[in-house]
Amino acid sequence: MALAELRYAGKALRKMTGAMVILPERDNFKGPFPVFYLLHGLSDDYTMWTRMTRIEQYAADYPLIVVMPDGGRGFYTDAIEGDAYASAITDDLIGLVDRTFNTDPRREARVIGGLSMGGYGAVRLALSRPDIFCSAVSHSGGVGAGSIRFDSARPKEGFDYLADQHFAGELRRIFGEHTAGGPNDLFVLAEQADRALLPALRLDCGTEDPLLRENRAFHRRLEDLGIAHEYAEYPGAHQWEYWDLHVQEALAFHARVLGIEP
Numbered sequence: 083m084a085l086a087e088l089r090y091a092g093k094a095l096r097k098m099t100g101a102m103v104i105l106p107e108r109d110n111f112k113g114p115f116p117v118f119y120l121l122h123g124l125s126d127d128y129t130m131w132t133r134m135t136r137i138e139q140y141a142a143d144y145p146l147i148v149v150m151p152d153g154g155r156g157f158y159t160d161a162i163e164g165d166a167y168a169s170a171i172t173d174d175l176i177g178l179v180d181r182t183f184n185t186d187p188r189r190e191a192r193v194i195g196g197l198s199m200g201g202y203g204a205v206r207l208a209l210s211r212p213d214i215f216c217s218a219v220s221h222s223g224g225v226g227a228g229s230i231r232f233d234s235a236r237p238k239e240g241f242d243y244l245a246d247q248h249f250a251g252e253l254r255r256i257f258g259e260h261t262a263g264g265p266n267d268l269f270v271l272a273e274q275a276d277r278a279l280l281p282a283l284r285l286d287c288g289t290e291d292p293l294l295r296e297n298r299a300f301h302r303r304l305e306d307l308g309i310a311h312e313y314a315e316y317p318g319a320h321q322w323e324y325w326d327l328h329v330q331e332a333l334a335f336h337a338r339v340l341g342i343e344p
Contacts, residue, residue, distance in 0.1 A: 083104055083106070083107060083138050083141065083142045084104070084105040084107070085102065085103070085105075085132065085138060086105060087100060087102055087103075088100060088101045088178075088182070090178055092170050092175075093173070094160075094165075094166040094167075094169035094173055095167070095170050099151075099152050099170065100128055100151075100152055101128050101149055101150055101151040101152065102128055102131070102132050102149075103147065103148070103150070103179070103183070104132075104137065104138055104141050104147065104150075105183065106144070106145050106146065113145075113184035113185070113186075114185055114187075115145055115147045115183075115185055115191075116145075116146055116185075116186050116191035116193070116340045117146070117147045117148075117149055117179060117186075117192050118141075118147070118149070118193050118194070118333070118336055119149050119151065119171065119175075119176075119192070119193070119194040119195070119204075119215075120137070120149065120150045120194075120195055120196060120200075120329075121150075121151065121153055121158060121194070121195065121197070121199075121200030121201075121203045121204055122150065122153060123196075123197050123200055124157075124198060128153075131329075132150065134326065135322065135325060135326035135329060137329060140329065140333055141333065143333075144337055145342055146337070146342065147179070147185060149175070151170070151175050153167050153199070153200065153203060155199075156256060157202060157224075157228075157256055158171065158199070158200070158202070158203025158204075158206060158207060159228075159256060161256040161257075162256065162257065163255040164255055164256060168203075168206075168207060168210075171207065172207070172211055172214060176192070176214065189212075189214055189216055192216060193215060193216060193218070193219075193336040193339065194207055194208055194217070194219075195218060195221070195332045196223070197220075197223075197325045198222050198224055198293070198320065199227070200223075201219075201221050201223025201224065202220065202223045202224040202227050202228070202268070204218045204219060204220055205218050205220050205223060205285075206266060206268060206271065208283070209272060209281070210265070210271055212275065212276060212279040212280060216281050216282065216339060217281050217283075217335070217336050217339040218281050218283055218284075219283075219284045219285075219286075219331075219332040219336065220284070220285045220286070220297075221286055221287075221324070221325050221328055221329065222286075222287050222288060222297075222324065222325070223287070223293065223300075224241070224293055224296070225268050225285070225296050225297055225300040226241075226296035226299070227253070227257075227266075228257060228261060228264070228266035228267045228268055229262045229267045229269055230243050230244070230253060230262060231262045232244065232250070232254065232261065240293070240294070241292040241296065268300060269300065269303050272300075272303060272304060272307055275309070280309060280310075282311075282339045283309070283310075283311035283312070284311065284313075285297055285301060285311065285313050285314075286313070286315065286328055287315055287316075288316060288318030288319050288320065288324050289315050289316065289317055289318065291318070291319055291320045294315070297313075301313040314331075316328060
């Protein structure tokens with residue numbers, strides 16, 4: 083496998099930014115190749131998937147390009163006050179990747195996934211732009227991040243997004259004061275999604291993960307809406323050992339959607 087670091091001027095972010103890219107061995111596979119956009123979590127950067135997991139080894143079995151972009155701490159949205167990390171991917175990075183590498187640029191050949199903040203971002207981008215992505219996977223996703231009610235009582239169980247005052251202020255700047263029911267609320271996006279263009283969806287979460295409660299709630303919401311998806315719970319916490327193990331299932335899930343085989 084070839085591992086490249088892509089440094090470029092992002093128009094949406096108005097600054098230099100970067101991404102790691104895993105490229106198939108041309109001797110083994112013939113392009114053009116589908117592309118898997120793999121998103122990092124809140125406290126990470128675009129290097130962490132390659133530093134903390136064996137994603138290179140796992141991806142070596144597939145005729146697939148893996149792109150790991152930088153998402154800052156922006157939840158892969160265009161923030162109310164802050165950076166436009168959604169547009170940074172949809173408007174800037176995807177076109178650059180398609181111009182630079184031997185990709186299949188069709189929607190049917192582009193998938194997305196991520197962990198924690200990136201799990202939320204993957205589902206959000208796929209539901210809001212199903213014309214771009216045909217499949218999305220969330221590992222331990224912060225799927226309730228866009229559904230916060232800043233004026234409500236804190237949850238008795240699960241992750242408390244408002245427990246830290248600084249973090250709560252950060253979320254307000256990203257999502258705005260009226261988060262629940264807005265354009266970043268995954269529960270609303272799922273309800274409003276065009277059923278004719280729904281991406282394939284898979285969610286998983288560890289049974290010791292503080293985000294388990296909201297993942298179960300989102301899974302139930304998808305069931306209530308009649309939206310086909312895969313959902314799984316496995317032993318594990320919010321940590322790299324879990325994500326290193328279960329990104330393998332994400333690759334297999336995307337491969338089935340893309341119609342490729344290892």
